[in-house]
Amino acid sequence: MNILILGSGGREYSIGLAISKEYEEHNITFCPGNGATDKIGSNINIKDYKELASWAKNNNIGLTIVGPEQPLVDGVVDIFKQEGLTIFGPSAKAAQLEGSKVYMKNILKKYNIPTAAFIETASKEEAYNFIDSMSKTPIVVKADGLCAGKGVIIALSKEEAKEAVSGMLSGESFGDAGAKVVVEEYLDGYELSIFAVCDGDNYVVLPAAQDHKRVGDGDTGPNTGGMGAYAPTPLVNDDIYKKVEDRVIKPTLEGMKKEGAPFEGVLFIGVMVVDNEPIILEYNVRFGDPECEILMPLLETPVSELFYKGATKQLDTLDIKIKKQFGVAVVMASGNYPYGSSAPAEIIVDDIHDEVLKENSHISYAGVTKDGDTLLATGGRVLLCVGFGDDIQTARDRAYALCGQVHFAGKKCRTDIAYQALK
């Protein structure tokens, strides 16, 4: 089949890599892809979605997979479907679950899905009154719209919470994305990423993962796009999975149908587990990055089949198979990440002579550009070293062994990925 993958990160690379390893041969095109995806398939760069849909038709694309949130919120799925193309992802309307935190919180409330107590408002006065009425700090303030992972402030005092509200509502902090805010109670627990692949009616749950958002070891320093992940995490159990299915996934799919926006695509459920109860922090409408980089290789079911059935309402006929292994992904980032950009640096990967390491690890390329035969680190998150094993420690050792084989000026990574599982 001819498959088109939208996006340019490690997430899209990992989807392509998994598809390229299936026994059936596929032709993969990335739009726009990165400096390494052209080894898996080919790269094209068409920015206009209508033009891209015509290209897809003319090139007999049988399945399109959308990686990032922006094209989904912009309606790429609707445009492709109008052209009769098969595309896996939510409509613009359903993508509001991620595009607007106000919309998402109102859906959670309407369908009785457990989430932090909140107010959503465009009025500074209303937000301030709510903050004054709160009995505990920290207080969480969220900009409504897409902010590339920077729109959430955990305020340690009421004054700080009010400052955050004021900065958002004035447009100073996040422009239009802050025209409305969510103010909510702080949840104290541990975080999980749970993914449900949905076709509007049916769903398949993938093994729960844990991301590491902060730049520094021990979860210190500013938030990033994610510095590493592992799965399956032992911090989840059947009881939590069941509660998430019954209290979260099922009512969300039912609710979205009632809203006239059936949810097709990947539902990323950001969960905070508080006293064994899963409370929903947020939804995303696509795979998390770096979680995708470990989930794709852990699937025994062909990735193309999972997404194709998701796109054609056939998930009820899929018997999902997951490898009985653990995966750990360590992000190697540029020196100035996440504060600013860094000078391009040549990437050198040593030959790996250890057969066991070779077979149980790989690199997922993200922020890289090709300059002739040279691969350059040009993005914040440059690449991920991914290791697999029969337990988390082994998988992690392999991921870090691979990190030792990768060189570029300024490279940095966290040294404690998966620490919560190994405590």
Ligand SMILES: Nc1ncnc2c1ncn2[C@@H]1O[C@H](COP(=O)(O)OP(=O)(O)O)[C@@H](O)[C@H]1O
């Ligand atoms: N109510 C909350 N209580 C505690 N921590 C929170 C809360 N809401 C968000 N966070 C923290 O902030 C991070 C970002 O918030 P999230 O709602 O996921 O927004 P986004 O991913 O769009 O930035 C979460 O991953 C979590 O660590």
Ligand SMILES: [Mg+2]
């Ligand atoms: Mg989040």
